[in-house]
Amino acid sequence: MNDTTAIRHIGQPLRRREDFKFLAGKGRYVDDVRLPGMLHMAVLRSPHAHAKIRSVDLSAAKVAPGVRLVLSGKALVGKIGPIAPNWVIPGSKVPFRPVVATDCVRFVGECVALVVAETLAEAYDAVGMIEVEYDVLPAVIDEEVAIREGAPQLHDNAPDNITTIYKVRGGDYQNAAREADHVIGLRVVNNRLIPTCMETRAIVASPEPDGTLTVYIGSQVPHMHRRWIAETVGIPEHQLRVVAPDIGGGFGAKMHLYPEDLLCPYLARELDAPVKWWESRSESHQSTSHGRAHTENIEVAFRNDGKILGLKVETLGNVGAYLSNMASGGPTVNTINFGTGTYKIDNYEAISRVVVTNTVPVDAYRGYGRPEGAYIAERAIDAVARYLKLDQVEVRRKNFVQPAEFPYRPYGSMGVMYDSGNYQGLLDKALAAFDYDGRRSECEALRGSGIYRGIGVAAYTHMCGMAPSRRLAMSGFDRGGWESARVSIDSSGRATIYSGSMSQGQGHITSLSQIAADVLQIPIEDIDIVQGDTRQVQAGHGTFNSRSMAVGGSSVHVSSQRIVAKAKKIAAGMLEVDEKDVSYSAGAFSVPGTDVAPVTFPKVARMAYVGHKLPDGVAPGLDETVFYDPTGMGAPSGIHLAYVEVDPETGIVDILDYVAVDDVGTLINPRLAAGQIHGGVVQGIAQALYEEVSYDPDNGQLLTGSLLDYAVPRAEHVPNIRSHFQETPSPTNPIGVKGIGESGSIAAPPCMVHAVLDALSPFGIKHLDMPLTPPRVWAAIQQARTGASR
Amino acid sequence: MPEPDNRHVVTVEINGARKTVAVEARRLLVHLIREDLGLTGTHVGCDTSQCGACTVEIDGQAIKSCTVLAVMADGASITTIEGLTDTGAELSPVQAAFHEHHALQCGFCTPGMVMSVRQLLRDQPNPSEHDIRHGLAGNICRCTGYHNIVRAVESLASKGYQS
């Protein structure tokens, strides 16, 4: 018999189940972990961007009050490390990265020595007593400068500072350029950002009486951290327990392997005591991975009517001093694979070079590569519209992939497939919500009176939940694409779900419960979710790449289905009917069309555990584990529109309105989904208008060393975000979801830049690089006014 | 250099309870609260008084406890996030509005944000959206984009919230 979903939770805007503890101040983050006898580590960091270490004098620090251990990098040689990347694009040259520098430092902030003391204050005091002599070397911070002849070289095995070259090709760009009416070029910079989770990184490693080691770490990927720490420190993986408690934001920054992640476990074992490290904010600016940091040279070939015939891209991805965890994959696969965006551009040619510089390592940050890819497509099509003086919306409409073309492989790609979508539908919905025509007239009317308003448009698509596993091998990604879920029903019929996903604020406790409740048909209050403990959760990959609902959610769905399937067998036995005659709905197993009294889910659960009356071949227990490996990836898409006003005298950009229409497949919880869009869009607006890491080009000093200089937006810097959705279910997974976490930060940067460029079009300004700070906008206007602009 | 064991006795009333602790002069109030008194709901998110995660009330005023020495708070009455749900069961109105409007995600900035909202609504019982956004200038949230925090404050104001 068919089962029916009598109580439907998917699609309901439920309020979060996890809120209470956070609101009451009872969240438990790593810095809240306090253990008896716990020691504190502090790190001495390089003040130079590039230097030889001549000597390290630890003598004064060793005798400072409370100090238990002081080490420089030399003491760790052969004991732990090196730090190896987890995603290595084939052909990459991987520079050697020690946990603590031994002979050479390559960025301001690199670990040079460490202190373990009884209090954090004592550890800081002793760090100040370590004397290091350096021979300062020339430094290079810019990716374009780093590949020039004569530039300072960072690593012997990476000539010209290039670790990776990756190419994508489809059709015949050269031919398209010949046939085109116009070919224009543009160079765009994707500014370097600091992810800025409000909770900085922290780690506590604690030796247990049984010889195992427990590591508390704010990790998006607890099982991956278990593997990496085990392999790099030399601990049997099964004797290492990684616990990720509540996490104060991740955004990609908490899924890499950092020196401190290895030092605390190593030192805890050496000292046989818990060792804690907590990162201060200013320290974080130079010790936690940065994001973006690309330069792209783009050429676009198009016809007079705005149809794009070909696109050519050259990417330089600055990855900082070493290849961090995923660093060779971001500027390559994640960026240029997606360079054609939502548009049907059959002739595409792209090359990406991954470049090392004397800067903090750059790695995944919300969107990782897809914001850069979307920026290529969007800046190119906007430039085409501007060049031809065509409406920015109509040019997009003309070039969109059509609904009937899905599943769609752009430029004949083997690696990229957009599973489903309806870009025209998104656009129509967005234009209506925004009142595009009205606003367009308003802009024109106000220009006469010296008021400069502009409308920005951006479309995006990308792929979430890298999978299936066997495909990941080709790109050198040393992990799988699956996620695991164990649904364990207790003898009262309540569920505990052990999920390999890892919430950092997304609200998985609520959303995964909704997915499970629809299948299990039990009250949501009867479902508990366990994440973030490798001793409890069987296996997992964690949360990144907007994968948790599509892959983690699907694994919960499938394992819940298996629970129901087995329960139905047991119920059939209890009801003394054939299994195929049993129907499950609203928590009861019944035999429709008969007067057989239904049996409830709790009663079946009790039977599963007492085992008194189980059908032949059915084992006791009601407990199912699934490793769900998707067949493909979901491709969310969206159209965002922004309305801005620029004060030409000060360069200040005022955001008057922002509309986001996103298609992320089936919505599990619209309230939480909108929250993801709000936050992502604001991070994208931050990139477009406010945030930029600055280095002194001469000596590689980090100039945005604290939140006094690095402008993370406050409430007064951003507008309300009007979020709408269109639901085109993904055919790649059983619940039809695609992924949402990264959408906002992908769409908002080009959308904002286009809005400002539109506002400034009367000045003839065609290009600006992010962030569009008031001084930068004003300078562009001045330049245009004095005719210096080309 | 001063002797590290040159300690100062600090007495505070925290969430209604009187506590006396001996601390170094350099002890920050936020560390007194978190480490000495074990109230870890107050967080440290920066070191330059920008983020507001450490916001608590001293004598009824919202302040950044990372930028006050523990010794300076001697004799003060302090309210932390834990003091708003003393019974442990019921959320206070500001907390309930945050839940209702999904004004929190990772929860790290939330305690400081809640304390700032209390101050904001004391100062301006009927704030405009601009007033709300300007009034929260001392708190950074990286998750919510502030949208739903503003909604939560608006709903409190419309219901005539009084702290």
Added chain:
Amino acid sequence: MIPAAFDYVRASSLAQAIDLLRDDPDGTKLLAGGHTLLPALKLRLASPELLIDIGGIAELKGIEISETGIRIGALTTHAELFASEPLHGELPIFRQAASLIADPQVRNRGTIGGSLANADPAADWPAVVVALQAEIEIVGPNGHRSVAARDFFTDIFSTVLEPDEILVSVHIPRPRTGMHFIYRKIRHPASGFAVVAIAVGVRLQGGAVDQISIGVTGAANHAFTGQHASDFLLGKTLSRDNIDKAATLLSETTECLSDRYASAEYRANLIRVETRRALLALSS
């Protein structure tokens, strides 16, 4: 995040504080609201041996309004300056400027005396006290002295204060009837400090400028008075043309700072734009 160790004394009187300061002026720092000093100590940019907490000294507190003028004690917080109704009645510029300083929590602790003595080139109160033609009262081992606000600031983070002196209060002459002040500020998005801010006071008599005073902060090494522009406008009407000329004059006669965020040219432009906007507002 944790300062280097120091000793701490809570001074009960100005005399005690000065005595302690004299013992070791270089190794001692005064602590009021702490909102400039403590971040610097936490980042270990400074490591004094002794902090003298002057927060309990009565002579440094309070806002007094008399026939002759207004006295603001050094310990008065930004929030108190915002909230004071009597002060608002006399000089609304205090509420206007206070609302643009940092954020509510910082305003609850930070003090006007601390802001002035620290002399951050982008702090707000320096421009205000310069425009208000205030006198800064200082006490030291040799007793009290008074310095005009316009002469108080000498360079980046530098004032005429000697290492053993304490800023006691700000004295503002009672504004003449008809004198109106306005404060305009462009905030740095991260720090909240002024990229440029302008305090302008004007009294119009028979359509012409009878009295004018301009204070500028954020633009140069320290807050300064826009004397050329004031001289130019004195006796003239606030016509669009005169305003433009005065704003340009102020902009062109300022040696502006340049930093990563804003060029000298941009700051010069902001002086011109914000001065013009301030004067336009005051002209109506």
